[in-house]
Amino acid sequence: MVRSELVTRLATQNPHLYERDCEAIVNAIFDRIEDALAAGNRVEIRGFGAFSTKNVRGREGRNPKTGESVVVAEKKAVHFKPGKEIRLRLNPELPDALPELRRAG
Template sequence: MFEGDTVIKSELVQIVAARNPHLYHRDVENIVNAVLDEITDALAGGNRVELRGFGAFSVKNRPSRSGRNPRTGDAVFVEEKWVPFFKTGKELRERLNPGQADQDD
């Protein structure tokens, strides 16, 4: 199915196109791009995106803080920022850990 440790977008497009030979490759590429763009736009708007059985994407706030430069050890100010966050869905966790009871519920 997947080659290597990481799947890049072009490989995902190829896999989906191979599983759906009735669709043109360019249409599959447009669909994948549209889905990813909609998720990105929703997150940029501060919304949450939930894909049942797979997981939920959201944004979390990281407040400003004092940090350290790893090279010099000097104190540095790290500004507040918003970061993407992904929480796996129950079905995905069960598929990754077959036979284990769900710990989060």
């Protein structure tokens, strides 16, 4: 699902809202998540998962076109850890699956 599909689904499920308002809501949520991650904070959405940042070490890489060695700088990457509910919904065969989640999948 892409952002526009999310906006359309939200507008369909909430006919009292204009699509442009749904787009503003989705953008506001994503902007807050981005701002929190940029500030080094962790973002947890209960029942869904948690977003955090991790440092990726700098390394020596290769330019695939020329084969020349290049230095790849250290950087930050977004890490997502799914919550228990989503893990169980994706893997209903797990023994610790809750009965209500097994039926929902």
